[in-house]
Amino acid sequence: MTQLPTLVVRTVNFDCADAQAMARFYGGLLGWEPTEVEPDWVLMRDPAGGTGLSFQQDPGYVRPVWPEEPGRQQKMIHLEVLVTPAEGGHSEAEGQAALAEAVRLALSVGGTLADPQARPDLRVILDPAGHPLCLFLP
Numbered sequence: 001m002t003q004l005p006t007l008v009v010r011t012v013n014f015d016c017a018d019a020q021a022m023a024r025f026y027g028g029l030l031g032w033e034p035t036e037v038e039p040d041w042v043l044m045r046d047p048a049g050g051t052g053l054s055f056q057q058d059p060g061y062v063r064p065v066w067p068e069e070p071g072r073q074q075k076m077i078h079l080e081v082l083v084t085p086a087e088g089g090h091s092e093a094e095g096q097a098a099l100a101e102a103v104r105l106a107l108s109v110g111g112t113l114a115d116p117q118a119r120p121d122l123r124v125i126l127d128p129a130g131h132p133l134c135l136f137l138p
Helices: 019-030 092-108
Strands: 011-016 034-038 041-044 052-057 079-082 122-126 132-136
Touching (some): 019 034, 019 041, 019 092
Parallel strands (some): 079 132
Antiparallel strands (some): 122 132
């Protein structure tokens, strides 16, 4: 039997209209710095290891509509980002405070709060290219 190679997802690449704006948003949200920058492409690696993100500028990029609507550009991908309280607390109040702070941070670096919001333990944020991003509590 042939031994299969190891396959690891190293980077998730987002098409977008502005790679630099995407890097500022995700860098500000996650605390990451760009590791490679080209005029139409930015790579960011998680300093703790794991999967990185890159942003590819596409002149024909069409922003997705959220919530999705028939006949309009649909989302192709979205990230789910776990939010945990800084103090490691697990009460509902601590979780909601951490989620509110994560939303504040996302908005301060260029995100938009999506409408509607369907669950109290999850907030949908739109990144600068319109990709939905879910901030959620454990």
